Amino acid sequence: MTMLKEIKKADLSAAFYPSGELAWLKWKDIMLNQVIQNPLENRLSQIYVRAHLGDKIEIYPLLSRDAEVGFNENGVEYRGVVGPFRYSVQMHFHTRGWFYDVSVDGDLEFEFVYLQDLGLAEQAAVRTNEAYMSQYIDYHVTEGATGFTVQARQNQPQSERFPAVQIGALTKIVGYATDGFDIYGTNYKLTSELANLKEKSLPNRVYQYEFAQISLQTELFTNHGETSFYGYATENQPKASGAPIENLAELKNNISGQSYQTSTKATLNKHIGTPIIGETISDNWLQENFPDRIQEEQQNGDLLSFFTPNYAHVVMREKEAELERPHGSILLDKVDVLNPEATLSATTYMYGAFLSQLVAGNTNMNKWNSHARNPLNILQTSGLRIYIELDSELRLLGVPSVWETSTNYSTWYYQWNDDLITVKTTLTAESKEAFVTVHSEKGRSYKLVLTNQVTMGTNEYDTTVKKEVKEGIVTYFPAEDSPILETYPALQFRVDGTYNELTDERYFAKEYVGTAGLDVFVFEPSDKATFHVQAKLTDEFSEPTEDLEANNKVIRASYDELTAQFHLNHQSTTAEKLNLTVYWYAHQMLVHYASPHGLEQYSGAAWGTRDVSQGPFEFFLATGNKAVLRKLVLTIFSHQYQDTGDWPQWFMFDKYTSIQQEESHGDVIVWPLKIIGDYMEMSGDTGILEEAIPFVDRESKTFTKEQGTLLEHIELAVETIEARFMKGTALSNYGDGDWDDTLQPANAQLKKNMVSSWTVALTYQTFKRLAAFLPVGEKYETLANNVQADFAKYMTNDTDVIPGFLYLEEGKAPVWMIHPEDKDTNIKYRLIPLTRSVISELVDKKQASRNFEIIGEHLLHPDGVRLMSEPAHYAGGVSTHFKRAEQAANFGREVGLQYVHAHIRYIEALAKIGDKSAWHMLDVINPINIKEVVPNAALRQSNTYFSSSDAAFLDRYQAQNEFSRVKEGSIPVKGGWRIYSSGPGIYLHQLISSVLGIRQTEDALIFDPILPEELDGLECHIELDNYPLDLTFESADEGSIVVNGEKQPVENEANLYRTGALVLPKKNLTTKCSQITIKFSKNNRL
Secondary structure, eight states: OOOOEEEEETTEEEEEOTTSOEEEEEETTEEOSSOOOOTTSOOSSEEEEEEEETTEEEEEESSSTTSEEEEETTEEEEEEEETTEEEEEEEEEETTEEEEEEEEEEEEEEEEEEEEEOOOEEHHHHHHOHHHHHHTEEEEEEEETTEEEEEEEEOSOBTTBOOEEEEEESSOEEEEEEETHHHHOTTHHHHOSOGGGGSSSOOOBOOOSSSEEEEEEEOOEEEEEEEEEEEEEESOOOSOOOSOOOOHHHHHHTSOOOOOEEOOOOOOSSEEOOOBOOOOOOHHHHHHHOOSOEEEEEETTEEEEEEOTTOOEEEEHHHHTTOSSOOEEEEEOOOOTTSGGGOEEEEEETTTEEEEEEEESOTTTSBSBOOOOOTTSOOOOSSEEEEEEETTEEEEBOSOSEEEEOSSEEEEEEEETTEEEEEEEEEOSSSOEEEEEEEETTOOOBEEEEEEEBOSSSSTTSSOOEEEEETTEEEEEOOTTOHHHHHOTTOEEEEEESOOEEEOGGGTOGGGTTSSOEEEEEOOSBSEEEEEEEEESSSSOOOOOOOHHHHHHHHHHHHHHHTTTOEEEOSSSHHHHHHHHHHHHHHHHHHHHHSOOOSSOOOOOEEEHHHHTTHHHHHHHHTTOHHHHHHHHHHHHTTSBTTTSOOOSEEESSSOTTOEEOOOBTTTTHHHHHHHHHHHHHHOOGGGGGOEEEEEETTTTEEEEEEEEHHHHHHHHHHHHHHTBOTTSSOBOOBTOOSOGGGOBSSHHHHHHEEEHHHHHHHHHHHHHHHHHSTTHHHHHHHHHHHHHHHHHHTSTTOSSOOSEEEOOTTSOOEEESSTTOOSSOOOOBHHHHHHHHHTTOSOHHHHHHHHHHIIIIIEETTEEOSBSSOOOOSTTOOSSBSHHHHOSSOOGGGGSOBHHHHHHHHHHHHHHTOTTHHHHHHHTOOTTGGGTOTTBOOOOTTSOBSBEEEOOSSHHHHHHSTHHHHHTOSOEEEOSBSOSSHHHHHHHIIIIIISOEEEOSSEEEEOOOOOGGGTTEEEEEEETTEEEEEEEEEESSOEEEETTEEOOOEEOOOSSSOOOEEEEGGGOOSSOEEEEEEEESSOOO
16 A cells, blocks of 8 residues: 555554545554545545535535645644535544544534444454444443433454444534444435435434444534544443443543644546436336346336346346345356366446456455445445546446346446446356456447456455556466465466556546555547456466357356256246246355355355355255265365364365364264265265375364275264263253354353253254264164253253253253243243254154244244244343354344244255145245235345345344334344355255255155145156156145156155155166156145
8 A cells, every 4th residue: 555644642543645534543453443445435434514505405525635634643634615614624643532623614504424434343353344343333322411422332352352432522412323324325326425414313323234334413503613523442341331431521632732734635637426327227128128027026116126038137226226235246157066166256236346356266365356345335446347437527337227147247237328338247157257348339439447456365455466567468466475375376367458558546646556456447438348357276377268148158058057957837936936046046055165255245265164064065965966965075074173073163175275263163063974974875875985085183274194084084073072972961062052153152151061952953863864874873873862862851851842052060950041941041942953853853743743833933923933032132242141142233144033044944844744834935035026925025136045034123122122023024124144155055955855855865766745735737857867857746635656657656755753755766767858747645744
């Protein structure tokens, strides 16, 4: 970055650009503001004067590039004229915070509004995910002599500290907001206006969401106004926020006054105008360009979105205007499913991010350009952006009229100024290329200026980018100090195109050189333009792709192969919706598997041991890909720690082997063992047990030279599980947690003495599986029996409610936690042991029936099942029993309790007992036209998996007090974080293997449809083990199978709760397509 002016007062420091823009604000290693900014971005920390002009309100920023700026050792001063006002702002620093002294003159009524974005965590944590850290900032508002004061506390410990900051003023504050969405509004993406600053008052509510930004509004002034805003930081506030700190005026009085030295003022070469927004598209244009539309989404008679027959998703600008989560897509090239670590990926956003986070392989490290850090497109230098230059004014291309996206391309259509400008980003199938093309339908010539924020690593500004320019071709290399160099030394990105000039920030202003990490590509006026980037991880670049349309067909066909040619037909639109879902969820499974990251969770790059053992593994299990399953098993087991027999919570699956999280939750060790049983049942591959693979040395985090057979790896893991049984039992210790990450124990005592009933059920299921397929099955059968006996002894003895946890302290009576008798947490029921105990057949019919009664009465809601009957108690973010469940200030994701992954496991349990509502439950969590199924569902992107359904409570306190509204369906439910999850793979597994009931073993096909009678006649095509199958499902009094017109003798698979699945030997089939009619019983259920 360019030379910054740093002001330091003891542990407090701030850095400014010479032209006055704030880069960052820190207390020691705690980043107080949210984003390291560059001077070309809209400033998040800002002071506005609001002019009252009759019924209108006009707003003017005071901390702008137009101000005259001066610095001294205590701070910075801004002076100038804006609109009808003359102003000065002096920002003074002291050892615990800062003051903004504001003085404004103008012949009218006005007031001030101060906006302060917050990170309030260690810099690495904030920059890893701003939205996540925002979820854990607690806001506490008090009202006193100077009106409202807002205290913010970071509830997640930062190296055992809980940083806090108090934001207020020394004059009266009459309005406040705590989240940027309450200031900018979702329509900001189209208008570039801070909508709620045009309202009479700020909302005066605590909104605990994902854009941490405190806003304060003063009372009205006439002609002249003065105030002092302040921020007062505390490094560690262990307790919840209470009474605010008083007498801060005394601190201000102790700051010595000094003159300011005038600094350099930036002079823009080009005026930066408002973004170009596509006009509403005409019906005629839609009919001409998209005549065949499926699954149209309408609101008040207006078309919002639809899909094409080729499964592309198309969205209108009117829908984008309403969404908190902007439409985005993670594009992939053709993934090599056996070797996924070299996948090319890029993220695009409808609002005009045309190519961001372009990565070749590792999504954290091998990254060419930056990612979006704000959902409202406030920060407009991230990734690759396109300006149109008209009469020395630069206008950014923003939200288009229409946006189209598929798995490897996105297209923006701008109806603007009597022209249609089309921008298209395409990833090629195998040559590691990305193309961005621009075209004018009317053949008009436009001068384009393309900016790209280069990272060549994880974050912008972290490294000095190394590049070489020859004959207009730019090649980017890893920096000398980059970890890429020793891991992927051949990694390069190469750029060419129809641009005729390469420059940098000086295109905007010479004073901005080196401030934003931008490469600026300038194109001569033309009606079309091309920008092309190619990556390589090995010695040579691939031959370029010439025919992009043929390339798109190759990628489209690859998804048919990936999904085993799966296709449904039915007279209803249900089949159509699920065909779309299979296509898009297969893509999102690949993101999780080959390019781990999401739209909100943009970092990742690793495989979670339990996650990859579920989503990707179960998808490939359902679609019968034995080669991938075999490699997955061996890869996962090769990351087992040699000394402990356990696994890391997550690990990098590429050459960055040493990057992993050593500590893992108590259930993680079980998942690799579970997939062994699943794989062997499906494949019959006993030879895999003799495969020799390495371990990982826990100290060096490298593979060991010594290898062990897979069977030896398995035996080591089982020994570790046995060693962790609670004394005198076969019940696994809870350790650092189970699947629900929010319920990690808050203290060492709980960690030592808790047992998760869900982990116990999973362990039982796994031991039963190992007993069936391993050489010494008797050992595992005995272990399973011991687990079952102790489960009955401790969990269901004297109660028909399985507790969420058991507290088993030596020498004391067992205590049930999360149970009707639990008066400590006051939470009565927990979902996942109720479902897993049925899936695993750990409990008998009576208990299984009781489990579903509890779920129906206490856990089932219109938008799906919830993890617990009540939220964990929230008291300012201080933990008593659990960590994140009691720390998160935002009522979303797992904390909001409807985590879609768990709902999918509920579907699995429903199918286990033959409950035909399983089909409807698939629909409840399907984003396509979700309001038809869940009337209180808020609008959301229709082609992306959402990981949670979040009731729209403002904060945890409202959620605690009004939680019954969720069951009533009287509060909107919003889609949570998108794409990056094991959920898409698990969803498709349950659709294919549990609800349609299509499974296979080494020598048989298994059919076990759990379908409602209205799906009589449903047809399904799928290819398993080289057998093309045309299946027809018909409702009947009892189950049977007819193959090519001949009724088959069949056996039933064992099922504890009902008549089991129909088993059809593969020898009864031919390799040519078999016509199979499966008659499913109307009444086969628990």
